[in-house]
Amino acid sequence: MTSTLDVARQRLTTVGTYLMAPAELNAHLGVGDHVWASFGEHWEDLAPDTYAAELGTTRLRRYGHFLFTPADGTAEPVPHEAFIQPDDSNPLYVERDRYFEPLTEAFTKDPLLQRILQFMGELATALDDVEQWSAKVTPFRVLASADDAGQPSPEGPHRDGVTLVTSLLIERDNAVGGESSVFATTGHRLLAATLKQPGDLLLGDDRRTLHDVTPVRPRDPARPARRDVLVVTFAPSTRSGRPRRQ
Numbered sequence: 042m043t044s045t046l047d048v049a050r051q052r053l054t055t056v057g058t059y060l061m062a063p064a065e066l067n068a069h070l071g072v073g074d075h076v077w078a079s080f081g082e083h084w085e086d087l088a089p090d091t092y093a094a095e096l097g098t099t100r101l102r103r104y105g106h107f108l109f110t111p112a113d114g115t116a117e118p119v120p121h122e123a124f125i126q127p128d129d130s131n132p133l134y135v136e137r138d139r140y141f142e143p144l145t146e147a148f149t150k151d152p153l154l155q156r157i158l159q160f161m162g163e164l165a166t167a168l169d170d171v172e173q174w175s176a177k178v179t180p181f182r183v184l185a186s187a188d189d190a191g192q193p194s195p196e197g198p199h200r201d202g203v204t205l206v207t208s209l210l211i212e213r214d215n216a217v218g219g220e221s222s223v224f225a226t227t228g229h230r231l232l233a234a235t236l237k238q239p240g241d242l243l244l245g246d247d248r249r250t251l252h253d254v255t256p257v258r259p260r261d262p263a264r265p266a267r268r269d270v271l272v273v274t275f276a277p278s279t280r281s282g283r284p285r286r287q
């Protein structure tokens with residue numbers, strides 16, 4: 042029988058992207074639908090993204106860095122540091138280190154985060170045979186009002202400069218828009234989908250695709266719109282914690 046992991050691996054290595062349904066992800070993680078609401082409580086404790094604010098968008102986030110070792114399936118947190126965007130990836134932040142608040146201790150130690158990192162680490166290892174992965178974990182909350190659309194991807198179509206890029210929907214509230222697209226480097230769109238259900242997971246081989254998300258707006262203009270996601274990226278580690286220059 043073909044497993045979820047086999048299908049995801051096959052799509053990632055051929056098409057370059059795969060959208061995994063919550064039922065598939067939950068089955069692989071060994072969890073029920075209910076876990077996303079409790080995991081989502083970490084999103085109530087994020088910090089303002091001052092860099093996104095410069096661009097006029099309201100975004101909250103934190104940042105954590107882990108080293109994932111495929112041989113034993115462990116994901117160990119490493120000391121907090123500035124966020125380095127690898128070369129030739131995000132045009133807004135070339136050679137500009139950004140500082141973000143660290144993940145809370147409760148978030149870092151959440152067993153579900155560990156399980157997610159192990160699962161994604163297996164997928165990254167399907168893309169490349171790497172001794173150790175640098176896994177960067179960013180919970181995002183984008184807020185929008187009737188006057189101000191929320192920009193999940195203010196830079197437009199971009200790469201993150203890594204091997205595997207993942208976006209996991211945690212929750213949406215009163216939101217329309219926020220459609221994700223994945224493009225080949227030729228500009229051809231490989232996939233378009235709106236992550237709507239908690240546990241919807243978009244995967245991309247970042248070495249040969251670009252990704253983008255359209256603005257989010259409130260469905261009911263009297264209330265703010267909210268989109269909570271977990272973005273995790275995997276790049277080969279140099280063990281120093283900084284990504285290998287590509």
Ligand SMILES: [Fe+2]
Pocket residue numbers: 199200201252
């Ligand atoms: Fe990105």
